[in-house]
Amino acid sequence: MKKGLVLLLVVSLLFTTMGIFAAGQTEEKQTLTIYAGMLEEHAALAAQEFEKATGIETNFVRMSGGEILARIKAEKDNPQASVWYGGGSLTFIEADNLGLLEHYVSPEAAVITDAFKDPNGAWTGIYSGYLGFEADQEWLDEMNAPMPQTWDDLLDPIYKDEIVFAHPGSSSTAYNVLVTILQLKGDEEGWEYLQRLNENVRQYTKSGSGGGRMIQLHETGISIGYMHDAIAFKREGYEHITFTTPAEGTGYEIGAAAIIKGAPELDAAKQFIDWCLTPEAQELGQTVNALQFLTNPNANPPKEVLQLKDTILIEQDDIWAGQNRSAFLEKFNMLTKTTPPTK
Numbered sequence: 001m002k003k004g005l006v007l008l009l010v011v012s013l014l015f016t017t018m019g020i021f022a023a024g025q026t027e028e029k030q031t032l033t034i035y036a037g038m039l040e041e042h043a044a045l046a047a048q049e050f051e052k053a054t055g056i057e058t059n060f061v062r063m064s065g066g067e068i069l070a071r072i073k074a075e076k077d078n079p080q081a082s083v084w085y086g087g088g089s090l091t092f093i094e095a096d097n098l099g100l101l102e103h104y105v106s107p108e109a110a111v112i113t114d115a116f117k118d119p120n121g122a123w124t125g126i127y128s129g130y131l132g133f134e135a136d137q138e139w140l141d142e143m144n145a146p147m148p149q150t151w152d153d154l155l156d157p158i159y160k161d162e163i164v165f166a167h168p169g170s171s172s173t174a175y176n177v178l179v180t181i182l183q184l185k186g187d188e189e190g191w192e193y194l195q196r197l198n199e200n201v202r203q204y205t206k207s208g209s210g211g212g213r214m215i216q217l218h219e220t221g222i223s224i225g226y227m228h229d230a231i232a233f234k235r236e237g238y239e240h241i242t243f244t245t246p247a248e249g250t251g252y253e254i255g256a257a258a259i260i261k262g263a264p265e266l267d268a269a270k271q272f273i274d275w276c277l278t279p280e281a282q283e284l285g286q287t288v289n290a291l292q293f294l295t296n297p298n299a300n301p302p303k304e305v306l307q308l309k310d311t312i313l314i315e316q317d318d319i320w321a322g323q324n325r326s327a328f329l330e331k332f333n334m335l336t337k338t339t340p341p342t343k
Contacts, residue, residue, distance in 0.1 A: 032268040033080065034060040035068045037087025037172065038255065039209075041288035046085070049284060050275050056268045064207050065091040065172030066340060072100050072260055082263035083272050088172030089123055089254040090179065093322025096122040102259035104270055108277035116254055116295045123258040126276055127285065127292035129226040130252045130311050131176060132245035134212050134233075139221040140242070148222065150247050151181065154197055161202040162221035164211040169329050169340030172253065173208025177224055178332060179321040180251030183314055191335060198336040206341045215241055226253065227311075228291040231304045235289060249312040255292060 032050075036043035040062045047058040063071065065087035072084070072095060084092070084101075095101050096118065105121035116125030133148050140147060145158045154163060166174035182190035202220060205211055211223025212230060216238045230243035257276050259269045275281050279299035285292065286302040294301050321328075333339060 030054075030056040030265070030268050032056050032058045032082055032265050032272060034058065034083045034085050034272070035071065035081045035260075036060045036062045036085045037065045037068050037091075038062075038085065039285075039288065039290045042285045042290040043085065045284050045288050046276065046281065049281070050272055053275060054268075054271055056271065058272075060085070064166075064170050066168075066170040066175075069095055069100075073098065076100060076261065079260050079262045079264060082260055082265040082269040084123075084256075084258045084260055085272075085276065086126070086255050086257070088176055089118075089125060089256040090175055090318055090322045090325065091172045092118075092123040092256045092258055093318060094325040095258075097323060100261050102261050102263055102266070102269075104259050104273060106270070106273045106277055108274050111297060112277065112295050113297075123256040124273065124277060125254040125295040126257050126282060127255040127290075127294055128252055129228045129255070129292045130245060130308055130313065131173075131180060131224065131250045132227040132230070132243055132311075134215055134223045134225055134230045134241060134243045136215045136218055136221050136240055137242045138218065138240045143221070145221070147242060147244060149244060151184065151193070154200065154222070154224075155193075157200075159222050160200045163197070163201045163223065164203045164205060164214050164220040165201070165224040166206065166208045166210055167204035167338060167340045168332055170206045170342075171208045173225060174204070175321075175325065175329070176251050176253050178328060179324075180314060180316075182328070183251070183317065183321075184249060191331065194332065195335050198338075204338055204341060206343065212241070226292075227308055228293075228302075228305055231307075232289040232291050235291070235304065245308065245311045247312070249314045251316055252313055254295075254318070 043060045047060050051058040069091050101122045103121040109124045148154050168175040168178045181193055185193055209229045212225050214220045215223055233241050263269045279296050282294045282296050282299040291302040291305050
């Protein structure tokens with residue numbers, strides 16, 4: 001009798017333990033790792049809100065667009081992240097040409113205009129921004145220098161060693177500058193212009209917002225970057241920053257999101273792409289000073305960027321720019337005798 005009771009208790013305990021183990025197996029927590037090419041505060045908030053909405057534990061690593069592409073190339077046989085979130089679509093196009101992106105057409109992308117997404121789902125736009133000029137008004141006043149109004153104005157000797165902007169090899173912002181010049185001026189004249197501009201450049205930074213940050217600190221006079229960054233700097237209280245867009249036209253970025261080929265967390269990655277295309281997710285950026293135009297027509301853009309709505313934009317050929325990125329960067333490095341900064 002006692003032996004039977006003991007045996008019953010042992011069997012009961014065994015099945016209970018197995019049940020707990022099985023439950024633990026089925027309820028294993030989902031995770032997601034993101035490579036983020038946007039403002040760090042924006043990426044952190046997005047990761048936090050996505051985790052809150054889905055319960056998926058979300059981590060991110062902030063890098064510039066060129067760095068992310070290099071990392072994905074290096075990890076292509078063993079991807080360490082599943083989502084690429086933010087940064088210019090030109091770099092995404094090159095990544096897709098190299099077979100580094102998973103194609104996923106999100107149902108949330110249906111409302112987004114064709115100009116802001118890849119037709120095969122390689123990437124989908126989440127925001128857009130316009131290139132322009134930023135300056136330290138106090139420096140302009142001290143030097144009795146005019147605010148540049150056109151791309152050619154940047155060649156004025158008065159700006160020698162006062163222009164700081166990012167290197168196109170490390171920054172998708174600066175690569176947009178490079179191909180904007182080539183599309184505005186043509187191949188031969190465009191490369192001549194970039195060589196002459198290089199003579200006025202003091203430093204190429206790693207990040208697209210680096211030059212603007214130096215203007216904040218009165219460390220340089222002029223920079224080229226996205227106007228939403230300049231607006232954000234003024235919003236932070238740096239009233240000496242002034243900005244304008246080129247009169248003859250300028251380029252623009254489409255900030256994108258994509259799933260990395262071979263994503264180890266594919267289901268979570270698809271959920272993130274769906275989520276980041278919603279109006280609620282796109283509107284998060286403006287709460288942390290990311291002031292871009294938004295691609296979802298149902299999302300409310302930051303009021304501050306509406307002052308840029310009449311900017312003259314070039315007819316931008318993103319497919320051409322993305323397909324020629326490696327060749328253009330090689331030629332830029334050779335002509336300017338520069339390499340992408342690592343710090």
